[in-house]
Amino acid sequence: MSVADAAGRITVALVDDQELFRAGIRMLIESQHDMELAGEAADGEQAVALAANLRPDVMLMDLRMPVMDGVAATQRIVDESRASGTDKPRIIALTTFNRDQAVVEAVQAGASGYLLKSAEPEFLLAAIRTVYSGYSVIAPGSIHDLFAHAARSFPAAGPDLAAMDGLSARERDVFLLAAKGLGNAEIAGSLFVSEATVKTHLRSVLDKLELKTRIQLVAFAYERRLLR
Template sequence: MERIRVALVDDQALFRAGIRMLLESQPDLVFAGEAADGAAAVALAAQAAPDVVLMDVRMPRLDGIAATERILADAEAAGRTPPRIVVLTTFDLDENAARAIRAGASGFVLKDAEPEFLLAAIRTVHRGNAVLAATATRELFAHVGRGRGRRPAPPAWDGLTPREREIFALAARGLSNTEIAAGEFLSEATVKTHVSRILAKLGLRDRVQLVVFAYEHDLAG
């Protein structure tokens, strides 16, 4: 059994103790350490090399958004595989959650979520998928982004083929590979290949980042 190393970052000791007990009860999870603020989280990530980091948003010294950016940047600079980061937040349509996703988090989980949901989120991001569905990402960014200007698409956008742009638009609307395949009369494998190429060309990590890219560059349709 592959065991997933999970680190926890939160400034509330009682909350950390509860999550630690939950993680240690799972045979496929390893508790890789904890930190009470973002600065300590950066050091913990470098030392413990967790696969997944559960990251609170609001913390002293360095908040979860800045810590997420630092952890991912440090891993890239060191040539390490970066951990997947799941943000812990109190509100579902939260500006800070949106900022964390922009910073590279793979999604967020509400602090009052059921334990089974949190465990499923850890396993989901470890497999390389995003916790937050693309449709929910679209709703989040529509909510927090009203009144903001859009940036022009970067040069990498011009590298997409017309077919890839069509698939991009459908994925940006929150459609799954299965739904895109059915609507476009393609196999799911073909759609998956298109999506992988789109992500690679645009330098995006997952479909959540794709939706963020589409929204911020006014390409969501």
């Protein structure tokens, strides 16, 4: 546990190769009473070392950097955290473009979501607090537009129904509705069950598919062409 953790603050690390951008985010983080800047890195390789040494709660990760890009760095951080048995930082991918294939790859690697680098300061701060609480975040706009666009680069094939073999019939229903973007209340209404039942099924689906977040679930569904 870091000193900042002990003080009740969210420790945030910033990874970006543009000094001017880092300076602006640094000032924003340091202006918040519940956040503290844990460190900075200018490339993915430095980010991996920073994550291992300082163990920040949240990392803002640029996707396009020299030496090692943000996708590779995210994968390394997730893998090394799993291997060492430590909690991985919650990673928010930062991108310039709303339809960026690297965003999909970052989510698949373990990022908790993504934001545009042009996001409003209050939106960025809210996103940090959101992922720290265990939820996913996405840039304004439709996540399905992003993944549908990315799906065009996947090999042409029919749906990979075998990907759902380990799920029960009800879990498949919950999986497909969640992948389409329905909230728990909407899923419960569609299936005539309680929200508590939906949450139980969704947790089971994520565990069986070895996924961490709903945004990873959406990526999983599109990659295997399970949504039409």
